[in-house]
Amino acid sequence: MSAGWFRRRFLPGGPLPAPRPPRPRSSPVPYRRPRFLRGSGSGPGTADAPRRPDVRPVRSPARGRALPWNAGYAEIINAEKSEFNEDQAACGQLCIRRCEFGAEEDQEWQTLCPEEFLTGHYWALFDGHGGPAAAILAANTLHSCLRRQLEAVVEGMVATQPPMHLSGRSICPSDPQFVEEKGIRAEDLVIGALESAFQECDEVIGRELEASGQVGGCTALVAVSLQGKLYVANAGDSRAILVRKDEVRPLSSEFTPETERQRIQQLAFVYPELLAGEFTRLEFPRRLKGDDLGQKVLFRDHHMRGWSYKCVEKSDLKYPLIHGQGRQARLLGTLAVSRGLGDHQLRVLDTNIQLKPFLLAVPQVTVLDVDQLELQEEDVVVMATDGLWDVLSNEQVARLVRSFLPGNREDSHRFSELAQMLIHSTQGKDDSLTEEGQVSYDDISVFVIPLHSQGQRSSGH
Amino acid sequence: MSAGWFRRRFLPGGPLPAPRPPRPRSSPVPYRRPRFLRGSGSGPGTADAPRRPDVRPVRSPARGRALPWNAGYAEIINAEKSEFNEDQAACGQLCIRRCEFGAEEDQEWQTLCPEEFLTGHYWALFDGHGGPAAAILAANTLHSCLRRQLEAVVEGMVATQPPMHLSGRSICPSDPQFVEEKGIRAEDLVIGALESAFQECDEVIGRELEASGQVGGCTALVAVSLQGKLYVANAGDSRAILVRKDEVRPLSSEFTPETERQRIQQLAFVYPELLAGEFTRLEFPRRLKGDDLGQKVLFRDHHMRGWSYKCVEKSDLKYPLIHGQGRQARLLGTLAVSRGLGDHQLRVLDTNIQLKPFLLAVPQVTVLDVDQLELQEEDVVVMATDGLWDVLSNEQVARLVRSFLPGNREDSHRFSELAQMLIHSTQGKDDSLTEEGQVSYDDISVFVIPLHSQGQRSSGH
Numbered sequence: 014m015s016a017g018w019f020r021r022r023f024l025p026g027g028p029l030p031a032p033r034p035p036r037p038r039s040s041p042v043p044y045r046r047p048r049f050l051r052g053s054g055s056g057p058g059t060a061d062a063p064r065r066p067d068v069r070p071v072r073s074p075a076r077g078r079a080l081p082w083n084a085g086y087a088e089i090i091n092a093e094k095s096e097f098n099e100d101q102a103a104c105g106q107l108c109i110r111r112c113e114f115g116a117e118e119d120q121e122w123q124t125l126c127p128e129e130f131l132t133g134h135y136w137a138l139f140d141g142h143g144g145p146a147a148a149i150l151a152a153n154t155l156h157s158c159l160r161r162q163l164e165a166v167v168e169g170m171v172a173t174q175p176p177m178h179l180s181g182r183s184i185c186p187s188d189p190q191f192v193e194e195k196g197i198r199a200e201d202l203v204i205g206a207l208e209s210a211f212q213e214c215d216e217v218i219g220r221e222l223e224a225s226g227q228v229g230g231c232t233a234l235v236a237v238s239l240q241g242k243l244y245v246a247n248a249g250d251s252r253a254i255l256v257r258k259d260e261v262r263p264l265s266s267e268f269t270p271e272t273e274r275q276r277i278q279q280l281a282f283v284y285p286e287l288l289a290g291e292f293t294r295l296e297f298p299r300r301l302k303g304d305d306l307g308q309k310v311l312f313r314d315h316h317m318r319g320w321s322y323k324c325v326e327k328s329d330l331k332y333p334l335i336h337g338q339g340r341q342a343r344l345l346g347t348l349a350v351s352r353g354l355g356d357h358q359l360r361v362l363d364t365n366i367q368l369k370p371f372l373l374a375v376p377q378v379t380v381l382d383v384d385q386l387e388l389q390e391e392d393v394v395v396m397a398t399d400g401l402w403d404v405l406s407n408e409q410v411a412r413l414v415r416s417f418l419p420g421n422r423e424d425s426h427r428f429s430e431l432a433q434m435l436i437h438s439t440q441g442k443d444d445s446l447t448e449e450g451q452v453s454y455d456d457i458s459v460f461v462i463p464l465h466s467q468g469q470r471s472s473g474h
Numbered sequence: 475m476s477a478g479w480f481r482r483r484f485l486p487g488g489p490l491p492a493p494r495p496p497r498p499r500s501s502p503v504p505y506r507r508p509r510f511l512r513g514s515g516s517g518p519g520t521a522d523a524p525r526r527p528d529v530r531p532v533r534s535p536a537r538g539r540a541l542p543w544n545a546g547y548a549e550i551i552n553a554e555k556s557e558f559n560e561d562q563a564a565c566g567q568l569c570i571r572r573c574e575f576g577a578e579e580d581q582e583w584q585t586l587c588p589e590e591f592l593t594g595h596y597w598a599l600f601d602g603h604g605g606p607a608a609a610i611l612a613a614n615t616l617h618s619c620l621r622r623q624l625e626a627v628v629e630g631m632v633a634t635q636p637p638m639h640l641s642g643r644s645i646c647p648s649d650p651q652f653v654e655e656k657g658i659r660a661e662d663l664v665i666g667a668l669e670s671a672f673q674e675c676d677e678v679i680g681r682e683l684e685a686s687g688q689v690g691g692c693t694a695l696v697a698v699s700l701q702g703k704l705y706v707a708n709a710g711d712s713r714a715i716l717v718r719k720d721e722v723r724p725l726s727s728e729f730t731p732e733t734e735r736q737r738i739q740q741l742a743f744v745y746p747e748l749l750a751g752e753f754t755r756l757e758f759p760r761r762l763k764g765d766d767l768g769q770k771v772l773f774r775d776h777h778m779r780g781w782s783y784k785c786v787e788k789s790d791l792k793y794p795l796i797h798g799q800g801r802q803a804r805l806l807g808t809l810a811v812s813r814g815l816g817d818h819q820l821r822v823l824d825t826n827i828q829l830k831p832f833l834l835a836v837p838q839v840t841v842l843d844v845d846q847l848e849l850q851e852e853d854v855v856v857m858a859t860d861g862l863w864d865v866l867s868n869e870q871v872a873r874l875v876r877s878f879l880p881g882n883r884e885d886s887h888r889f890s891e892l893a894q895m896l897i898h899s900t901q902g903k904d905d906s907l908t909e910e911g912q913v914s915y916d917d918i919s920v921f922v923i924p925l926h927s928q929g930q931r932s933s934g935h
Contacts, residue, residue, distance in 0.1 A: 179770035191759035204780025298652040309640035319665025322640045
């Protein structure tokens with residue numbers, strides 16, 4: 014694998030094609046608290062009116078106890094969506110200590126006793142909202158949380174089968190059989206570590222933002238290459254796909270108010286007080302109004318995947334818990350994603366209604382068994398924030414990958430240039446690349462990860 | 475389609491091969507309330523010690539307002555699991571009135587004005603536990619609930635696109651566009667009707683069992699053929715599969731304490747009082763004991779798909795909310811399924827801890843677009859209760875279907891005989907049919923539904 018720090022570019026006055034206004038982040042008709050209720054809310058900041066954070070975007074990955082980063086390709090373009098680029102990224106080598114020693118000894122130990130470390134690679138994209146603060150904190154923190162979580166279970170990960178007791182002590186002779194019957198494998202410990210790391214990072218962000226008086230949240234998409242497998246953990250609406258010669262495979266699902274409708278409605282059903290009497294839990298095709306009263310209209314509740322009709326009552330006229338359609342769907346009229354980090358202080362405009370109870374910091378993790386793939390040189394994983402996928406489909410990205418890579422085999426930076434090309438193709442420079450010449454006005458970040466070199470780490474590529 | 479009442483056979487002393495005891499329905503080490511706590515519980519009946527119901531199995535489908543049943547194939551065999559056969563089945567034509575008229579006019583109207591009815595077919599399997607009472611009630615009730623729910627939305631179903639308002643009244647000119655953007659189709663109304671019908675039927679069963687002092691619950695697997703589509707609704711551990719010449723496709727998923735672990739743990743996390751301090755919400759590879767105290771052992775909580783290690787505390791030694799492995803997994807040490815109808819009174823043995831809050835009556839519905847399939851004469855759907863799938867895999871059933879049907883083309887009862895043959899193949903009569911000559915001791919019910927005649931209903935087959 015070609016080594017090199019990832020590059021980050023800001024194009025504050027980039028060559029954008031059209032004077033169209035930026036894609037709105039809040040719904041077309043955002044929730045407005047009824048006038049007679051305004052004034053009593055005292056939320057420190059909201060998605061519509063975030064307090065400008067004091068921090069600046071950090072331009073290098075976190076240091077801390079991590080060993081030098083050495084691989085990955087990222088392009089981040091700020092398409093004037095916000096004053097600060099709300100996208101952040103991090104990547105590098107992940108070194109997991111297999112035994113206890115002091116922080117200052119790490120560097121030396123890794124040279125002297127490499128077998129005392131389990132090494133992997135880490136790539137992460139964070140798409141911020143309400144300012145870049147949470148995304149910056151996540152880019153600086155999540156890999157440390159993950160390393161800590163992995164080090165806590167590494168002995169189980171390197172065993173043939175994770176032992177019932179981490180100490181390896183045998184209390185019940187049939188313990189290995191119980192573990193076997195549950196089908197628990199080393200990869201389940203990595204999944205568990207990723208889940209815990211996201212939650213730990215979310216807590217750190219909550220504390221740091223509160224201490225510094227800042228606000229905001231971010232999505233998080235992480236890929237980890239470890240022990241011949243690629244783990245993709247996603248909380249938010251970024252996406253990772255595998256592109257091979259004859260295959261395009263999604264490696265993540267998006268978590269939005271629409272995709273998580275039933276979970277969100279269910280929570281409001283269990284805790285109606287979270288809506289403070291200002292929202293309706295039910296879903297209708299559009300927001301209802303006085304003329305709909307008494308009519309039987311289409312609706313869905315938390316337990317329904319199908320639709321039915323109900324007679325409209327006065328309480329159904331409230332603003333819907335989830336409102337809008339597709340990319341415009343908003344949770345509590347405020348947020349376009351339903352999982353991510355941060356947002357501990359986020360409230361609905363002019364109210365005390367908190368968003369956080371409806372948000373999950375826990376990611377969904379998928380595992381790609383790279384060692385089992387018959388890898389070809391141009392097999393890659395493409396990770397990108399939502400701006401790319403707003404404009405390009407998985408198939409379109411795959412076509413661009415397949416047309417770009419074979420013609421650039423001699424270029425040692427071709428994966429980085431592919432990432433750049435993918436972003437440029439969303440900027441309206443070539444109408445043939447996107448359907449109907451669509452253009453993205455969002456911050457966009459892309460990683461292109463060549464799997465072939467991942468699979469051949471030891472061969473010196 | 476060959477018409478005929480479905481046949482139901484009871485083989486109370488059938489030719490069973492081995493003297494092995496029946497497969498236990500409760501876990502190998504069932505939950506026992508600690509002795510010092512016993513006596514205060516006053517549950518009217520539990521899965522381990524059900525009160526024998528007074529009712530007898532009903533041998534004909536419900537009458538009520540349903541028009542004559544006329545199609546379907548079922549074999550039900552009681553393999554001495556219980557004194558009463560806990561499996562029940564129902565099938566027949568489903569006639570949905572498109573306008574209002576009196577009950578006594580239905581029969582005449584259907585002859586005079588068939589266009590005033592939307593007709594379909596209905597097949598249902600119910601696998602009871604704690605006695606046959608709930609399964610019998612479900613077999614007699616669910617189709618009526620479904621007919622009522624479908625009649626409530628039939629005008630939306632037959633429209634080109636379900637209207638925002640059932641009355642068809644236009645309040646907002648862009649209403650059709652809102653419905654279009656949400657992607658709401660006629661099939662979503664059928665899915666919604668199935669979801670509502672299961673819940674309505676569950677309420678009816680709860681009332682009827684309470685009024686008659688009976689107990690019990692049942693799983694429910696329903697297939698409905700309507701407007702060129704086959705809807706499969708499942709709540710429990712029965713299964714339906716599509717078998718074609720070159721394809722085997724699952725049409726349902728099973729709902730057990732294992733497959734619904736996260737939902738069940740999540741509920742216990744939100745309402746810890748449901749466990750009354752006697753169970754632990756966490757999952758471990760086995761039940762913990764005193765020697766595990768202080769050790770770091772493998773565990774999972776509600777938010778985790780992966781595994782991690784935790785230091786064992788005293789509260790972790792309680793009986794697990796979900797215990798046992800695979801087919802032996804039990805919810806609260808009592809029940810092997812996590813969705814179904816009934817069980818309103820079911821409590822953990824010797825306690826007041828109720829099972830019902832953890833059970834869902836709502837089914838998962840899948841839709842098979844039969845009209846879009848290039849149907850061949852031997853394409854069938856096989857529906858069966860869990861006893862069949864304990865012994866035969868989907869692929870094994872498909873092989874039996876494909877070997878049986880082509881050789882029996884002249885036999886007008888061949889689908890019925892195929893159902894019979896599938897059941898016999900689980901009774902140990904031919905070791906070559908199942909892996910390692912496995913035998914089922916459970917009640918087993920099977921429907922074989924020929925799709926070819928479904929697709930050609932109007933051609934008079």
